[in-house]
Amino acid sequence: MSELPDAGLEQDFAELQRAVELLEAERLRRLAEIDRRGLHERDGFLSAASWLASSHKVAWGNARADLRIARALRDMPRSLSALLEGEVSMSAVKVLAAARQTDPLTFDHSEPQLLEAARVHAIGDLQRVVGFWRQQVDHAHDLRGDDAARARRRLHASATYLGMVRVDGDLDPETGEALLTALGAVLDAETRSNIGEDGLTPAQRRADALGEICRLWLDRSDRPMVGGERPHVTLTVDAGMLAGREAGTAELDRTGPVPEELEKQHLCDASVMRVVLSGRSQPMDVGRRTPIVPPAMRRAVIVRDRRCRFPGCDRPHSWCDAHHIVHRADGGPTAIGNLLLLCRRHHRMVHAPGGFSLELLDSRPAFKRPDGSLLEDRVPP
Ligand SMILES: [Zn+2]
Numbered sequence: 619m620s621e622l623p624d625a626g627l628e629q630d631f632a633e634l635q636r637a638v639e640l641l642e643a644e645r646l647r648r649l650a651e652i653d654r655r656g657l658h659e660r661d662g663f664l665s666a667a668s669w670l671a672s673s674h675k676v677a678w679g680n681a682r683a684d685l686r687i688a689r690a691l692r693d694m695p696r697s698l699s700a701l702l703e704g705e706v707s708m709s710a711v712k713v714l715a716a717a718r719q720t721d722p723l724t725f726d727h728s729e730p731q732l733l734e735a736a737r738v739h740a741i742g743d744l745q746r747v748v749g750f751w752r753q754q755v756d757h758a759h760d761l762r763g764d765d766a767a768r769a770r771r772r773l774h775a776s777a778t779y780l781g782m783v784r785v786d787g788d789l790d791p792e793t794g795e796a797l798l799t800a801l802g803a804v805l806d807a808e809t810r811s812n813i814g815e816d817g818l819t820p821a822q823r824r825a826d827a828l829g830e831i832c833r834l835w836l837d838r839s840d841r842p843m844v845g846g847e848r849p850h851v852t853l854t855v856d857a858g859m860l861a862g863r864e865a866g867t868a869e870l871d872r873t874g875p876v877p878e879e880l881e882k883q884h885l886c887d888a889s890v891m892r893v894v895l896s897g898r899s900q901p902m903d904v905g906r907r908t909p910i911v912p913p914a915m916r917r918a919v920i921v922r923d924r925r926c927r928f929p930g931c932d933r934p935h936s937w938c939d940a941h942h943i944v945h946r947a948d949g950g951p952t953a954i955g956n957l958l959l960l961c962r963r964h965h966r967m968v969h970a971p972g973g974f975s976l977e978l979l980d981s982r983p984a985f986k987r988p989d990g991s992l993l994e995d996r997v998p999p
Pocket residue numbers: 882883886887940941942965969
C-alpha cells in the first residue's frame with residue numbers, strides 16, 4: 619500500500635467507504651426482513667436485536683441501534699435508494715431516521731427536502747437543519763393542540779416540608795383554559811370586593827384563588843362520594859385543646875400538624891370536619907367526623923349575615939367561614955349569637971396575631987384595627 623500515490627490512496631479509500639456503506643445497507647435490509655418474518659422467534663429470541671446480539675456476538679447496544687435503523691429504512695424507501703445510489707451517507711440516513719421518529723407522517727412529507735439537505739450538507743449542518751425541522755413540527759403540534767401535545771399533560775401535587783404542597787404540571791389547552799378562567803374569576807371577585815390592597819404578590823393571590831376554587835368544590839353537596847363519605851378537609855384535634863383547657867396539636871389529614879397561629883382559624887371553620895382525640899391518640903368518636911359548626915346552624919348564620927361581615931366586604935356566603943367571635947378556646951360557644959360570616963381572606967386577617975380583632979360590643983360585632991381603634995361598619999354598596 620505504501621507504493622500507492624496519494625491520489626490513488628484517496629481514490630481507494632473512497633471506493634472502500636462506498637462499498638462498506640452499500641454492504642451495510644444490504645445487511646440492514648436483511649435484518650429488517652428477518653425482523654418482519656420473525657425468524658428470531660424460531661429460537662425463542664424475543665426480538666431480532668437479541669437474536670443479532672447472541673448469534674453474531676454484536677454488542678447489545680449496537681444490535682438495538684441496528685434494528686432501529688433497519689426498521690426505519692424499511693419505512694423510508696426514498697432514503698434507502700439514495701443510500702444505495704451513494705448519494706447520501708449511512709451517518710446522514712441515521713440522522714434522518716432519528717428525525718422520522720418525532721413524527722413519521724410529517725417526515726414522509728418533508729423527506730425529499732431533508733434528503734436534499736443530506737446530499738449537500740456535512741453531518742453537523744444536517745443536524746442543524748433537522749433540529750430546525752423538529753422545532754417547526756413541535757410548533758405545528760402546539761398550534762393544532764393535537765393528541766401528541768395533549769398526551770404531554772400532567773399534574774403533580776404532593777406535600778413537602780412544613781406541610782407545604784408543591785404543584786407542578788402542564789395542562790392541555792381546554793383544561794388550562796378552564797383553570798385560567800376560574801382563577802381569573804376568583805381574582806376578579808377579589809378586586810371587586812376591594813380587598814386587593816394588602817401587599818400580596820400576584821403569585822400569592824393565584825395560590826389563594828386556587829384554594830378558593832377547591833374549597834368551593836368541597837362545599838358542594840353533590841360532590842361524589844369517596845370511601846363511603848363525601849370528601850372534606852379533616853382536622854384531628856386533642857379534646858383538651860378543643861375545650862381550651864390545654865395546648866394541644868391539631869393535624870390535617872394530608873399535610874400534617876397545623877402551625878399554631880392557624881389552629882384557631884381551623885377550629886372556627888364551618889367547612890372543616892374534626893376528629894377528636896382524647897389524650898394519647900385515642901379517638902373519642904372513632905370514625906365520626908363532625909362538622910365544627912353544624913350545618914343547620916351554619917345555614918341560620920348565612921340567612922342572617924348573607925355575606926362577609928367585615929366592614930366594606932361583600933363576598934357572598936359561599937366564600938365564607940363561620941367565625942367564632944369569642945373563640946372556643948376562650949369558652950366561646952358554638953351558637954348563632956357567637957358566630958359571624960367572614961370570607962376566607964378576612965377570616966385569616968382576624969386570626970392573624972397582631973392584626974384586626976373582633977369582639978362583641980352591646981352584642982353587636984365590632985372590628986378593631988391593630989392599634990385598637992374601632993373600624994366603622996361601612997355598608998357595602
Ligand atoms: Zn375564626
